[in-house]
Amino acid sequence: MARNRDVTGPNxxxxxxxxxxxxxxxxxxLYVLSYIDVFDRAIVNYHIxxxxxxxxxxxxxxxxxxxxxxxxxxxxxxxxxxxxxQFISEAFESTCERLxxxxxxxxxxxPNMNAHIESFHRLLEDDxxxxxxxxSYTQAYDILVEFMDYYNNRRMHSSLNFFSPVEFxxxxxxxxxxxxxDVKV
Numbered sequence: 001m002a003r004n005r006d007v008t009g010p011n012x013x014x015x016x017x018x019x020x021x022x023x024x025x026x027x028x029x030l031y032v033l034s035y036i037d038v039f040d041r042a043i044v045n046y047h048i049x050x051x052x053x054x055x056x057x058x059x060x061x062x063x064x065x066x067x068x069x070x071x072x073x074x075x076x077x078x079x080x081x082x083x084x085x086q087f088i089s090e091a092f093e094s095t096c097e098r099l100x101x102x103x104x105x106x107x108x109x110x111p112n113m114n115a116h117i118e119s120f121h122r123l124l125e126d127d128x129x130x131x132x133x134x135x136s137y138t139q140a141y142d143i144l145v146e147f148m149d150y151y152n153n154r155r156m157h158s159s160l161n162f163f164s165p166v167e168f169x170x171x172x173x174x175x176x177x178x179x180x181x182d183v184k185v
Contacts, residue, residue, distance in 0.1 A: 025135035042165035054089025
């Protein structure tokens with residue numbers, strides 16, 4: 001069960017959730033699974049696909065641990081999710097166990113406990129998914145990858161002292177810069 005905590009640095013708490021999009025030209029849905037670091041607001045990894053199962057959530061988690069150079073380490077983030085089928089699946093739970101990553105789930109009907117990823121998915125909807133009528137999955141994939149790059153590298157966040165997530169993380173490492181307010185979740 002999710003609990004309140006103070007997040008004082010990167011890689012302490014990551015929230016994960018899934019957003020659906022629609023490919024008009026192919027009359028089918030696509031799925032975007034995103035992991036966000038609550039401290040620096042970076043989308044640390046994501047999965048875009050025509051399906052999204054527990055094994056996809058697990059593989060994306062393993063990839064992000066490698067990407068952030070945490071794989072096999074002793075200081076691993078807690079993963080917070082809702083109770084979606086991907087996150088209660090045997091594939092996801094056994095991967096968390098094997099990797100020794102704590103997985104906490106929010107209570108039903110409490111999306112505010114996953115506020116950071118919910119906020120990101122709102123931006124993804126408003127600034128990307130609702131602005132495009134995708135002709136193909138390939139086009140949707142390319143536009144989503146471009147949006148993720150924009151969000152992480154160029155979009156300024158007021159809570160991050162008007163830095164992008166990547167710039168903020170770099171400034172935090174180099175100078176100890178902290179978010180404008182304490183991160184309590």
